[in-house]
Amino acid sequence: MIQVVLLGSGNVATHLYQAFQKTSEVEVIQVFTRNQSLDFPSTIQVHSYNQLIPADVYIISVTDLAIAEVSKSIPFENQLVVHTSGTSALDVLDTKNRRGVFYPLQTFSKVKKVDFSEIPLCLETEFEEDYAIIEKMALSISKVVQSVSSDQRKALHVAAVFSCNFVNHLYQIGSEICEENNIPFSILFPLIKETAAKIETLTPIEAQTGPAIRRDEKTISKHLDFLQDKNQKEIYQLLTQSIQNVKKL
Template structure:
């Protein structure tokens, strides 16, 4: 049984607590948070808002904002225990040297109140000592089938790529919605297309799946679309992404 203490209780920690509590291989002994949280969420888990009251555990998982990770790691009063963070963007080296460092990064976008199925979520782990890597591997496997050992410099690249396929893609969804609603059309019209675009990747490489006026260099449609877009920012995004698709498919 791996014992865990969660430090910080935002979206990631709440989802991890829910996932760990379903596993027989893990026990979450305690949750720390600066402000008190509704206790009914916890049941058998101790809560503390005093950082010097943390109980002993196999692994301390820091789930706070990126900037706060080094500060929180420095505040821990114990030494030589395994302390990991859950961030895609922060190097393992930002953790305090007085403890054994590691990373436990679940590569998913967590929203409050929306349950996720952890089984398919890639867990990216990193640690210095072999024994710690093995422990994080078992911890990952307790909630997911996909555990990858990924070093900090690779994780950073992964995080950039995640920004493109998650944050930027979501922004394009909102932009599509904006265009529709400006013309009194329901966003529901686009949802099957959105799902299919994502789902296609099961069968096709994105390069293969590319369609549309940019790919086929249909200048008439491209010009018409640019005339239809009133918002200069939308126009600029349309131009830049059209150009990028054309550059990518120029020689095909």
């Protein structure tokens, strides 16, 4: 069994802990938190780096800006230390320990359960023997495990921001427009689900529909006349132009 110490108590750390609880391959023996957290048993929580005990893997799951500091604070040498960041390179970790990355490519909220078996885990290590350790950990909780370099992971994270965070912001705009016109946002759920489902069998370019790709200037003009919010109008125009710049179907 691989013994793990989690450093962090945020969304990713919480979901990782819950996932590891369901496998016999990994045991979380400690969780480092700044303050007492209800998401982990009190018996394994520690609040000082001096309380950390030896483990096979130390997983740093904190904000990107804190990774380097936390890494330096681990009071051991030549241990396997990995972070869970999508944007930070492997070399942000302190060189006194063996370094790696254990990046789950997913959006996490503490209140929303996820099926970890479907979440891609992107792995990277300095040494081949260490890769085998975190690969075993990853395969114990996910069916999708892949070796990804720091440069590839950076590209993945940017792609994920476009595909997830920006899309969610557009949901928010759609929700506001519905609310302002006394329409339940839920009426759009089937459309949202079908749009997401289509790209499993079609490329995004093939799946693109709407007035922009049709170059339906009459409808586009009506939409722009309808939109009174300057920010919404600018986003509509920018996305319309971007769609039209890609390809004519």
